[in-house]
Ligand SMILES: Nc1nc2c(ncn2[C@@H]2O[C@H](COP(=O)(O)OP(=O)(O)O)[C@@H](O)[C@H]2O)c(=O)[nH]1
């Protein structure tokens with residue numbers, strides 16, 4: 082490992098937030114040294130990852146802020162990765178004058194980083210696995226990843242997180258119908274946020290019924306009511322998260338699935354590196370003029386010319 086990257090890594094492990102921010106930028110943009118940084122990470126470290134997902138506006142960021150407030154009293158060291166273009170954690174231009182900053186930006190126990198959604202599989206940042214791994218090399222107790230729940234990203238977050246919290250709100254008419262297929266599969270804890278709204282009780286009841294039906298005699302998925310803006314129910318949510326994490330003994334099946342998929346992608350990317358697009362185009366230009374041109378035979382031949 083080059084000495085400056087090695088030094089940066091040492092600083093990250095020592096808890097230097099500036100170094101961590103720099104490291105994330107290096108990994109996110111594949112800057113010089115990113116590969117050696119990743120190759121020297123230590124898997125299976127101490128920090129636990131909590132995923133908070135749900136539709137835009139459900140109050141995920143407000144909940145995360147409330148959880149931070151709660152856990153700060155216990156002196157926990159926490160990193161927040163917000164993969165959400167509308168996140169108040171995001172300095173992004175999207176928000177304009179609606180920017181609401183986290184009160185924790187200057188807190189020495191809390192590291193906050195917002196990440197762009199780069200159209201990777203359904204909304205999560207393309208480098209979220211690498212970035213989470215890097216953050217886990219720093220001395221945090223918890224890493225919270227906030228993501229907007231859109232299709233595939235929910236599956237991804239479930240593999241990434243040791244505990245996945247799905248936040249829902251009683252706004253969209255027939256609540257249970259709005260629950261997308263698969264959400265029961267990924268949720269370890271349901272939150273009915275905005276419990277100050279009158280139809281929250283209905284959503285809460287329906288979720289309890291769903292959780293009960295799903296349980297088949299095993300442990301039911303807990304459903305917690307919160308009013309995130311008033312810190313109401315947040316202590317109970319924090320307790321359920323800790324209870325879930327403490328009860329977890331084995332590596333979740335979803336993580337195995339995610340890591341296998343990620344490895345598959347990395348192999349693909351590696352393999353494609355040896356393919357010269359310009360060369361392919363030049364050879365194609367010649368081959369295509371032949372009367373007996375066959376795309377599939379051409380592809381097969383082309384592959385034999387590369388290692
Ligand atoms: N009435 C009410 N509003 C809330 C509650 N939680 C969050 N909000 C508001 O809902 C809006 C969206 O919250 P935000 O945390 O940005 O949602 P996110 O998109 O899921 O991260 C904000 O205006 C919050 O102040 C709640 O429990 N009750």
Ligand SMILES: [Mg+2]
Nearest residue numbers: 141142165168
């Ligand atoms: Mg948000």
